[in-house]
Amino acid sequence: MTTQLPTEKQIIEQAQNTVKRLRVKLKYYQILSAVSNITRIVLSASIPLLVSMSSHNIKLLAIVSLTGVAMSIIQGIDSFFNLSGKVSDLKQSILSTNKEILLLTSHNDPYSADDDEKNVQRFMGNLADALDGMMDDIEN
Numbered sequence: 001m002t003t004q005l006p007t008e009k010q011i012i013e014q015a016q017n018t019v020k021r022l023r024v025k026l027k028y029y030q031i032l033s034a035v036s037n038i039t040r041i042v043l044s045a046s047i048p049l050l051v052s053m054s055s056h057n058i059k060l061l062a063i064v065s066l067t068g069v070a071m072s073i074i075q076g077i078d079s080f081f082n083l084s085g086k087v088s089d090l091k092q093s094i095l096s097t098n099k100e101i102l103l104l105t106s107h108n109d110p111y112s113a114d115d116d117e118k119n120v121q122r123f124m125g126n127l128a129d130a131l132d133g134m135m136d137d138i139e140n
Contacts (some may be wrong), residue, residue, distance in 0.1 A: 011123055012101055026090040033083045035076055043071045072109050096130040110125045 004016065047067055054060040079082070104123050107113040111122060 005117055005120050008104065008120055011120050012105060015097055015101050022090055022094050023082055026087065026094065029083055029087050029090065033087060036078050036083065040071055040074055043067050095132050097127060100127050100130070
């Protein structure tokens with residue numbers, strides 16, 4: 001018993017749905033990255049101000065230290081989860097998928113207008129090759 005390959009229309013719809021899900025993930029990671037960057041900027045800018053004020057109030061030195069710790073924690077989280085790498089990989093995945101969808105729907109090389117089954121197989125193979133390494137990084 002062989003498995004029926006999806007039709008060209010079905011595979012395009014599935015790929016478009018995948019692009020939509022990837023865009024949602026991309027937006028999420030972009031927001032996380034932006035919040036992280038803004039927080040680090042604010043914390044970095046506040047340290048000189050707090051240091052200059054600490055000569056009048058020694059308790060502000062503790063706040064300066066905590067601000068430095070917070071910046072280190074945020075930087076560590078960014079590095080651990082590789083947010084900028086995930087954003088980049090998601091963008092590349094979306095571009096690769098959209099390119100293959102466009103080539104398939106327009107029947108441009110490498111997709112011929114003659115054989116839908118071969119086109120679907122080639123589409124799945126090309127997409128798998130293009131997204132192979134990227135998706136592992138995105139999911140982790």
